[in-house]
Amino acid sequence: MSTSEPTALTQTTPADLTAGASDTSAPVVLPLDVRERTAIVIAAFREARSIGLVVRELRALYPRVIVVDDGSPDATADEAAKAGATVLRHFVNRGQGAALQTGISYALAHGAEFLVTFDADGQHDVADLPALIGPLARGEVDICLGSRFLDRRAEIPFFRRIVLKAAVLFTRVTSRMRLTDAHNGLRAFTRKAGLGIGLQLDRMAHASEIVDQFYRSGLRYREVPVRIRYTAYSLAKGQRNSAALKVAFDYLIGRLTR
């Protein structure tokens, strides 16, 4: 950050920071200097329809939005750029894990102190970010993981719930991190935690891999309730329930051949 005198807007008081702690009823806005030091990383593949809206919603409060277009044949990159994101392009599709790592590397190289991973299909809620970034800014933890199961508002389709719960069990067996929601794309972490990430599983199994790496870092973490908006679009665009086995296989082979 620049060392110029803080204005009323950018000044961070402890009261501002605690505002995002637990109270979710009132809309919470993080202090500007925290938001300026936050980079939001979005991996996008064929998301031309939703990415513009998602980026605009984020950019209204968070100036640093990095979209990694994972070789989409459609206008994903253009829409993201039009909405004001920094766009990185994989000119060949490499998978979501690969794209996230690209965005994280870029954000770290450009001095981001807080990093957020966010999904491109509009399933995450910008209003959840203060609860995720707040604990990092207050120095309480280094990693905040979103959990849809901690959230009372959650309306998760029945079969999706079963598959996700199975994924949680899987993660408990393979990693030692006790989580209620293993495959949530909404996470926030500090620069320190980000530097410890090196995703090697290019496709969807990165969700387990990132949890492993967080766990091995020994840094403090916390789960935070977040809302997932299951829309017809996000369900059609997202992972099919049947993809779960493939992801598990990918992950196990990845651990064997590391």
Added chain:
Amino acid sequence: MNTFQGAALMVFSLLTAMTLSAGLRGLVRKRIVAVWLAIWTIGALAIVWPRSTFLVARWLGIGRGSDLLLYLSVLFMLVGFFYVYGRFRRLDRQITVLVRRLAIEDAERAESERIPPTTPRDASWSQDAS
């Protein structure tokens, strides 16, 4: 010696000649040449003297020589698949590293040239990095 044995022996001598010539020209490492020569020799031996496989099989506790060959070929194939799969994964990772590097460098070049009016950035972002 029957026709099949003659044909197979010709194939094996051809393979041996090819292996030797590749080794002499330095295209293949000596150790690898030795491995291939051993494989061709064992193959030729098994063709010319079929009873040898039976003797080895009986020594290992397998009933028939052809069973031994079957088991061995399956084993070799599995090892081969695993090796190729490992190579494939490594290649996959290398491509990702390459694509990532290009994506980041492209973005940074665009940034320094200040091309995109659509991606507003202010100075504080790059100052943060220092």
